[in-house]
Amino acid sequence: MPRPARRVTIRDVAEATGLSQAAVSYAMRGLQVSEETQERVRRAAAELGYEANPVARALASGRTGMVGVLWASLEDLWQQETVVALGAALLGDDRFAIVLDSGGDPGHEERLARRLVDQRVDAMVLAPVDPAAPFWAEVAEQVPLVVVGDALAGARTAGEVVFDNRSGVTLALEHLVALGHRHIGVLTPTRPSTPDRPGDVHVRAEAERLGVRVTITTARHGLDDATAAAHDVLASPRRPTAVFCFSDSIAHGAYAAARDLGLDVPRDLSVLGYDARPVSRLLSPPLTTVDWDTTAIVAATARLVTAAAEGAPRRRRVVRRPSLLEGGSTAPPRRG
Amino acid sequence: MPRPARRVTIRDVAEATGLSQAAVSYAMRGLQVSEETQERVRRAAAELGYEANPVARALASGRTGMVGVLWASLEDLWQQETVVALGAALLGDDRFAIVLDSGGDPGHEERLARRLVDQRVDAMVLAPVDPAAPFWAEVAEQVPLVVVGDALAGARTAGEVVFDNRSGVTLALEHLVALGHRHIGVLTPTRPSTPDRPGDVHVRAEAERLGVRVTITTARHGLDDATAAAHDVLASPRRPTAVFCFSDSIAHGAYAAARDLGLDVPRDLSVLGYDARPVSRLLSPPLTTVDWDTTAIVAATARLVTAAAEGAPRRRRVVRRPSLLEGGSTAPPRRG
DNA sequence: TATCTCTGGTGAACGGGTTCAGTGAACCGC
DNA sequence: GCGGTTCACTGAACCCGTTCACCAGAGATA
Numbered sequence: 001m002p003r004p005a006r007r008v009t010i011r012d013v014a015e016a017t018g019l020s021q022a023a024v025s026y027a028m029r030g031l032q033v034s035e036e037t038q039e040r041v042r043r044a045a046a047e048l049g050y051e052a053n054p055v056a057r058a059l060a061s062g063r064t065g066m067v068g069v070l071w072a073s074l075e076d077l078w079q080q081e082t083v084v085a086l087g088a089a090l091l092g093d094d095r096f097a098i099v100l101d102s103g104g105d106p107g108h109e110e111r112l113a114r115r116l117v118d119q120r121v122d123a124m125v126l127a128p129v130d131p132a133a134p135f136w137a138e139v140a141e142q143v144p145l146v147v148v149g150d151a152l153a154g155a156r157t158a159g160e161v162v163f164d165n166r167s168g169v170t171l172a173l174e175h176l177v178a179l180g181h182r183h184i185g186v187l188t189p190t191r192p193s194t195p196d197r198p199g200d201v202h203v204r205a206e207a208e209r210l211g212v213r214v215t216i217t218t219a220r221h222g223l224d225d226a227t228a229a230a231h232d233v234l235a236s237p238r239r240p241t242a243v244f245c246f247s248d249s250i251a252h253g254a255y256a257a258a259r260d261l262g263l264d265v266p267r268d269l270s271v272l273g274y275d276a277r278p279v280s281r282l283l284s285p286p287l288t289t290v291d292w293d294t295t296a297i298v299a300a301t302a303r304l305v306t307a308a309a310e311g312a313p314r315r316r317r318v319v320r321r322p323s324l325l326e327g328g329s330t331a332p333p334r335r336g
Numbered sequence: 337m338p339r340p341a342r343r344v345t346i347r348d349v350a351e352a353t354g355l356s357q358a359a360v361s362y363a364m365r366g367l368q369v370s371e372e373t374q375e376r377v378r379r380a381a382a383e384l385g386y387e388a389n390p391v392a393r394a395l396a397s398g399r400t401g402m403v404g405v406l407w408a409s410l411e412d413l414w415q416q417e418t419v420v421a422l423g424a425a426l427l428g429d430d431r432f433a434i435v436l437d438s439g440g441d442p443g444h445e446e447r448l449a450r451r452l453v454d455q456r457v458d459a460m461v462l463a464p465v466d467p468a469a470p471f472w473a474e475v476a477e478q479v480p481l482v483v484v485g486d487a488l489a490g491a492r493t494a495g496e497v498v499f500d501n502r503s504g505v506t507l508a509l510e511h512l513v514a515l516g517h518r519h520i521g522v523l524t525p526t527r528p529s530t531p532d533r534p535g536d537v538h539v540r541a542e543a544e545r546l547g548v549r550v551t552i553t554t555a556r557h558g559l560d561d562a563t564a565a566a567h568d569v570l571a572s573p574r575r576p577t578a579v580f581c582f583s584d585s586i587a588h589g590a591y592a593a594a595r596d597l598g599l600d601v602p603r604d605l606s607v608l609g610y611d612a613r614p615v616s617r618l619l620s621p622p623l624t625t626v627d628w629d630t631t632a633i634v635a636a637t638a639r640l641v642t643a644a645a646e647g648a649p650r651r652r653r654v655v656r657r658p659s660l661l662e663g664g665s666t667a668p669p670r671r672g
Numbered sequence: 673t674a675t676c677t678c679t680g681g682t683g684a685a686c687g688g689g690t691t692c693a694g695t696g697a698a699c700c701g702c
Numbered sequence: 703g704c705g706g707t708t709c710a711c712t713g714a715a716c717c718c719g720t721t722c723a724c725c726a727g728a729g730a731t732a
Contacts, residue, residue, distance in 0.1 A: 007688095009687090009688055009689085010688065010689060011688080011689095021688090021689080021690090022690080022691080022692095025689065025690060025691085026690090026691095029690095052688085052689070053687085053688055053689065054689095055687085055688080055689090056687070056688035056689040056690090057688080057689055057690075058689090059687090059688080059689070059690090060688075060689045060690040060691080061689080061690055061691090062690095
């Protein structure tokens with residue numbers, strides 16, 4: 001197909017202006033040379049249609065202008081929204097994002113992280129499946145890391161946007177306990193095979209503190225998978241009176257399962273979500289969910305990652321707290 | 337922060353094996369040199385931890401391995417899903433995607449398209465706001481283009497995945513007309529200021545053919561915006577008895593507006609969506625919507641764009657047809 | 673034996689910027 | 703009038719692969 005004619009290079013501009021390549025390079029970036037030379041160069045560049053080749057620039061300067069974004073699972077509507085917003089914010093800082101997701105698989109997560117390192121991204125943003133994995137330390141030595149969600153266990157990061165999941169879990173469980181629930185199903189993307197992942201830890205600790213029984217089940221965010229997982233929980237002979245879902249996407253699955261089983265929400269089953277999605281307000285009843293200020297989180301993340309990519313020395317940490325957005329999907333359990 | 341020690345380069349491997357750089361370069365790609373030399377080089381590379389620098393490779397070879405993905409609006413849930421799936425599919429072909437969205441703004445669309453060209457992507461995939469814009473011809477000369485949705489007007493593309501929007505519109509309008517609707521509101525992201533955009537054309541043509549009145553209103557995909565647009569339509573004194581929304585996301589806004597105004601769906605208002613989203617099945621009533629085989633569309637697109645990026649000569653065209661997924665959000669209009 | 677064709681490999685020229693060390697001129701103070 | 707700065711700019715090395723032109727030696731052919 002295309003493969004067009006030769007492109008205009010910096011040599012062409014140098015020749016056209018009678019300056020050295022170096023002078024043109026500096027002028028294009030507003031460095032070193034005098035104002036009038038800058039102006040002269042810019043005019044010539046515009047006339048010739050010159051635009052620096054980002055590949056050559058990356059090779060010479062060692063900075064690609066790319067940021068890697070590695071999320072746990074883009075099946076989740078909230079994660080989808082954040083990567084989209086983050087990509088837009090980074091573009092505003094003249095950076096392109098490479099967005100990847102590990103589909104909740106820690107092994108894949110490692111492969112992808114290393115691949116981004118190989119790709120020479122200037123920085124990486126992570127909402128990792130497994131913040132405790134040992135390879136993060138190694139990755140962090142090669143590229144500045146900004147973490148969103150739970151902090152990494154053993155790696156020196158360039159920035160952290162911690163949403164306080166402990167607070168989120170507390171908020172959720174206290175709400176359900178206050179309504180009178182004593183057995184709560186928890187549907188979470190965290191795999192129970194590695195019990196030390198943060199989400200689980202918070203849940204177990206809070207459940208113990210509050211003196212309630214929890215049954216933790218793994219669920220993926222996709223609607224069909226989440227529905228199946230919820231079916232498993234609700235089909236149990238000693239069914240919990242409430243389910244706390246670690247994403248609104250999973251909560252959607254709980255709604256679907258409840259409908260399939262003829263259970264009324266919230267009369268027969270309370271459902272609680274996480275990461276309020278707009279569409280969850282349209283369900284009947286609207287979903288009660290744990291809400292974060294997504295806009296602020298994305299903005300803070302973009303700031304940190306831009307700083308990190310530019311090699312900012314100091315490490316920044318931002319903590320966000322959640323609030324409970326009441327819908328109508330939770331109620332006291334039925335006597336029975 | 338990081339900035340690690342010098343990386344292993346091809347020179348190091350050449351030195352370690354006693355071969356020339358060229359031989360190593362060939363060997364790493366399985367070209368030219370003998371089997372045993374390839375093996376020797378690979379072993380040395382693995383030992384030293386050598387991995388070719390993609391930036392240098394891109395500069396030398398002229399191919400970056402990047403694909404630009406430029407979508408009309410990632411506020412839309414369907415578009416979100418497709419970019420995520422497309423990114424994953426491209427990764428399987430060893431390519432990274434740079435995903436951008438123009439937010440429905442044709443001017444922005446042009447800027448972003450040119451920026452991707454400057455970035456030296458090997459190919460671009462588009463679901464454009466304005467397929468008739470003249471700059472596409474120019475862009476198509478610089479980089480192979482694959483179009484998803486409606487075909488470009490005046491540009492030579494390397495591939496097309498056409499969903500037959502004409503069929504989709506026909507399906508939708510015929511369904512509503514068969515139920516007895518004679519005045520249909522249409523909520524579409526296409527801006528009415530440029531009446532010649534494909535979506536509009538289909539709608540007007542079909543409406544005329546079927547002898548029904550349509551009122552076309554612009555709506556964005558975001559829930560709040562879509563709700564506001566639907567309010568405008570439904571607040572009108574001569575309110576349509578049905579609304580056809582050009583995305584499920586917009587249809588969600590119609591549900592919200594109907595609820596705000598105390599209108600029952602489908603008794604007082606029929607709502608029809610587009611691009612079936614799983615979550616739409618959870619609404620009450622489940623949304624009736626025009627369904628595409630998204631998986632097949634994404635797979636076909638990935639194939640075409642990979643071929644295009646590799647400079648495949650022949651132009652491929654894939655056409656997809658929609659089907660109607662009945663939910664329960666449409667019914668005959670009330671006598672009145 | 674002389675010539676030709678492969679095979680497997682080498683050397684060096686790219687690709688297109690950035691950046692560092694250095695240079696000539698103008699300007700400074702005394 | 704002279705050493706010391708500063709300013710504006712130059713030359714060349716460098717980033718790290720890819721690829722093209724070329725070559726030595728082995729084996730085939732005449």
